[in-house]
Amino acid sequence: MSLVEARGVGRTVRLPDDRALTILSGVDLIVDEGDRVSIVGRSGSGKSTLLNVLGLLDAPNEGELAFDGRDVRRLGSGGRDRMRGREIGFVFQQFNLLPGRTALENVQTPLLYSSGREFWRRERIATEMLERVGLGERLTTKPERLSGGEQQRVAIARALVRRPRLILADEPTGALDLETGASVMALIESVADETGAALVTITHDPAIAARAHRHFRLADGRLHALDGPLERSDATERAATGESAVPADGVAA
Numbered sequence: 482m483s484l485v486e487a488r489g490v491g492r493t494v495r496l497p498d499d500r501a502l503t504i505l506s507g508v509d510l511i512v513d514e515g516d517r518v519s520i521v522g523r524s525g526s527g528k529s530t531l532l533n534v535l536g537l538l539d540a541p542n543e544g545e546l547a548f549d550g551r552d553v554r555r556l557g558s559g560g561r562d563r564m565r566g567r568e569i570g571f572v573f574q575q576f577n578l579l580p581g582r583t584a585l586e587n588v589q590t591p592l593l594y595s596s597g598r599e600f601w602r603r604e605r606i607a608t609e610m611l612e613r614v615g616l617g618e619r620l621t622t623k624p625e626r627l628s629g630g631e632q633q634r635v636a637i638a639r640a641l642v643r644r645p646r647l648i649l650a651d652e653p654t655g656a657l658d659l660e661t662g663a664s665v666m667a668l669i670e671s672v673a674d675e676t677g678a679a680l681v682t683i684t685h686d687p688a689i690a691a692r693a694h695r696h697f698r699l700a701d702g703r704l705h706a707l708d709g710p711l712e713r714s715d716a717t718e719r720a721a722t723g724e725s726a727v728p729a730d731g732v733a734a
């Protein structure tokens with residue numbers, strides 16, 4: 482069974498002058514367990530909106546959206562919040578860490594909404610996750626004293642600490658230099674591999690997009706599959722050599 486199934490999904494918002502703005506239209510996307518999907522597109526094409534819809538943050542006004550076989554519209558807002566907290570992890574360009582809180586406190590935050598063993602063992606679980614991302618020595622360090630790459634590692638640990646089945650990454654390497662970005666991406670992929678999570682990455686960077694198994698482009702709110710799904714080895718080789726499977730502006734001709 483697919484993890485996420487979006488069929489004919491559309492999202493329209495009402496502007497302050499009462500005009501309607503259609504941001505997404507007729508989007509079909511199926512994401513399976515363990516999938517690696519990249520989405521490119523020009524600024525303003527609707528990428529973040531699509532990620533918010535897939536992450537159950539924004540509701541579609543059209544079409545059907547199912548998560549783990551369940552119709553998201555029937556869940557109600559409490560059910561959507563619980564499903565998001567348990568099953569979905571977000572990684573953003575701007576890390577979004579809580580300032581003034583240690584790395585360990587930041588990573589524990591999602592576990593405050595868990596229950597039972599996960600709740601009571603939250604410090605141990607968060608510590609193990611920080612060790613997993615190579616920050617076992619920085620547990621009590623606050624984000625403002627960490628480098629950009631380290632901050633993103635904390636954010637990754639926080640996103641993945643509940644072992645979500647879907648990871649949604651919005652420009653996860655956008656604030657990092659090329660080398661740090663590639664290592665951060667490799668880290669997200671390896672943790673996703675361990676847990677069998679699906680990974681959907683929005684990026685402007687063709688090398689990051691090429692690391693995925695399936696590639697899409699959003700243009701004017703419509704999602705297009707890019708030609709010829711790349712084999713993993715081919716994608717990795719292209720990423721390593723800087724050769725692009727996706728045009729530099731992220732928009733296919």
Ligand SMILES: Nc1ncnc2c1ncn2[C@@H]1O[C@H](COP(=O)(O)OP(=O)(O)OP(=O)(O)O)[C@@H](O)[C@H]1O
Binds near residue numbers: 494495526528530
């Ligand atoms: N709630 C909203 N109300 C009004 N307009 C919105 C709203 N959300 C998004 N938009 C508009 O919809 C369009 C798509 O926004 P979105 O953030 O999804 O694009 P994007 O592809 O992620 O852009 P970027 O790459 O610049 O982050 C933009 O023109 C944006 O201004």
